[in-house]
Amino acid sequence: MPPAVELISPRSPRVSAARRLGRRSFRGKEQLFLAEGPQAVREAAGHRADGRATLVELFTTPEAAERYPDIVGAARDAGARVHLAAEEVIADISTTVTPQGLVGVCRFLDTGFDTILSARPRLVAVLAHVRDPGNAGTVLRCADAAGADAVVLTDASVDLYNPKAVRASVGSLFHLPVAVGVPVEHAVSGLKKAGVRILAADGAGDRDLDDELDEGTMGGPTAWVFGNEAWGLPEETRTLADAVVRVPIHGKAESLNLATAAAVCLYASARAQRAAGGCRSVTPG
Numbered sequence: 001m002p003p004a005v006e007l008i009s010p011r012s013p014r015v016s017a018a019r020r021l022g023r024r025s026f027r028g029k030e031q032l033f034l035a036e037g038p039q040a041v042r043e044a045a046g047h048r049a050d051g052r053a054t055l056v057e058l059f060t061t062p063e064a065a066e067r068y069p070d071i072v073g074a075a076r077d078a079g080a081r082v083h084l085a086a087e088e089v090i091a092d093i094s095t096t097v098t099p100q101g102l103v104g105v106c107r108f109l110d111t112g113f114d115t116i117l118s119a120r121p122r123l124v125a126v127l128a129h130v131r132d133p134g135n136a137g138t139v140l141r142c143a144d145a146a147g148a149d150a151v152v153l154t155d156a157s158v159d160l161y162n163p164k165a166v167r168a169s170v171g172s173l174f175h176l177p178v179a180v181g182v183p184v185e186h187a188v189s190g191l192k193k194a195g196v197r198i199l200a201a202d203g204a205g206d207r208d209l210d211d212e213l214d215e216g217t218m219g220g221p222t223a224w225v226f227g228n229e230a231w232g233l234p235e236e237t238r239t240l241a242d243a244v245v246r247v248p249i250h251g252k253a254e255s256l257n258l259a260t261a262a263a264v265c266l267y268a269s270a271r272a273q274r275a276a277g278g279c280r281s282v283t284p285g
Contacts, residue, residue, distance in 0.1 A: 068102065123148040209246065218268065
């Protein structure tokens, strides 16, 4: 049970500053974002980047502090300021309809694209023109689950730190490197130079994912490029890829949504790379 602390006032400057992080302009200015709920806050409390703790502040209701003493303790161990707050204060800061009593303030943690390339990635998800924050966060979660080495969000995609994207990632944001604001041409050319094969996922692709798997072409380092939820990938982006691949529809469904298609593609690559003879790095270590 955390020690008793006076409830923070809803008029506190700390509360006002946290509330403003719901706006992209303020997040960019302060280089801070919100992580809501026990899973995200737990991951944030254990994360460090460039020698600094990612979690800098935690707002928690007394009930949540009693329910999750390990998270509150981890936040304190990370050096974060911990504030007890009434449910009304948490609701004022939170961007969810039903807050879970924990809201963390975190430092930006995106990784430079050159840093990702220098690590010789073997599986990368590139989000080009993805505008829905829920989809972006879900694809990031799928990439994490499939064992991807990195995610790249192009300059035409949604803000990584949009509260909906952070929530949809369910903590995966803190698990793998993510580069943001990379022009798609630069992302593709950099990955190609690093020896990574570029596959564009598109329902109108001339290659079939099953054929790629049957022909054994997916065991090497691969980057999947995923497009906009409504109109897919523009022609100029498709032409940058080594192949444009469609997920086969064996039933009567008209199509797959972005996150589902991304999960299928990333897991197909993960399986191929883990098969006997699959390539696990671009060059020998």
